[in-house]
Amino acid sequence: MKYALLVYSKPGSFEALSADEQAKVYGQYRAVSAAPGIVGGEQLQPAATATTIRVNDGHTLTTDGPFADTKEVFGGFYMLEADHLDRAIELAAQIPSTWMGGSVEIRPVVEN
């Protein structure tokens, strides 16, 4: 099975850490990247850099910022190949955002 692990972070939770703690958290994200079964993933720039597009009757509407203001911000994702959901849950629980006020959403990928 292929899963997307969608990483949601609490804004400011990373910045609130000391330089040492930040380095540790980064290290942990890198460790997850290197975990067996991880086949891809990206970290996104902060939500402040987002541009949202909607098309209405052929007109493109461009707005600044993410599509919705939420308590948690989508910050990146991992792609995981695993036999079953339990493996995905185990790995997700090692992603720092889950204990820093954010969360990880696990979504199975459509495979044709």
Place this chain on the structure above:
Amino acid sequence: MDGGLGRDPARGGELALIEQVFREEWARVLASLVGFLGDFDLAEEAAQEAFAIAAERWREAGIPANPRAWLISTARNRAIDRIRRGRRFAEKARLLEERSVVECNTDEGAIPDERLELLFTCCHPALALEAQVALTLRALGGLTTEEIARAFIAAPETMKRGLSRAKAKIKAAGIPFAVPPDHLLPERLAAVLAVVYLIFNEGYGGRTELAREAIRLGRVLAALMPDEPEAHGLLALMLLHDARRRARFAGEQELVLLGDQDRSLWDAGEIEAGRATLERALALRGRGPYVLQAAIASLHAEPDVDWPQVAALYAELATLTGSPVVELNRAVAVAECEGPQAALEIVERLELGDYQYWHSTRAELLRRLGRGDEARAAYRSALELARTAPERRFLRRRLQEL
């Protein structure tokens, strides 16, 4: 099961026997099919079909020597037929061919018991709790969707949709059909135990079929995990509570408190079974929440309750769970051995203003301390929160007595 029983001329007895076989075999047959097919829906349809064929055929020809093997191979053949008719024939047929090499033997001993795998699938935390409960009752208990809907006072259509959604998620999200590895087991076992206990508690208020089903599931679980003290602890707890069911309500469904219960209405055999199960859990060095609760229930069933011991067990349980409700129960035990003042001090420390039993316990303690006005106010608060008619009647009676 003896093949000779099939020739029993008493048809009514035969039908009852078939029904009993169905009840006993449903979970094993379904579990084996889910394991074999890797598809909950397909497995359930095939199992249903096999049971329907059996109901027809066994009435004429009698129950076969090995009904389980008969049901499983019939269901498998039906499932294979279905798959062949289906669109994804090529892909699945290959899968089935690979497996059928090892699976063809239908001797009793050759069919592994996969109910535990099924139970862990049904109680997977990635499913909503209501779905876990419904799936467990359907898959392990063999209840129909209609029966489950009735037990939870839900519309059958709603229940059906909920079950379908859960089964679809099991497949799409890859929820495993497996007993979790050791490092995940404590957490996942706790989820399974919680589902069984929730079913029991749903039944405790009067829907006895659910309580009976929960005890049956508890027995299966204890048999399948003989070295898990908490599995025995839960079974013991349910048996000890269930033994007092008849004494809990008197006459017109009036609630009777433990201390006032007519002990001759207790089921002595069930209490004994509960205590034996508790002994087993304690011998396994169990000291988890269900074992502790069972130990407390066992003390409550003594002619002379050892209240200091009950209070000590509640203290241990409170440390384990951090639950203020457990602290409230400890206060009740403290009231019996140290008096109402010491108990009230514990009660006043708890933040349980939304909880009916906090108010009623407080009321009871205030009444015993002769603080009538405060007691009346507390009974009134409890009455506002009481959900069932017997409980409301009980509280009104208390108010009038003051």
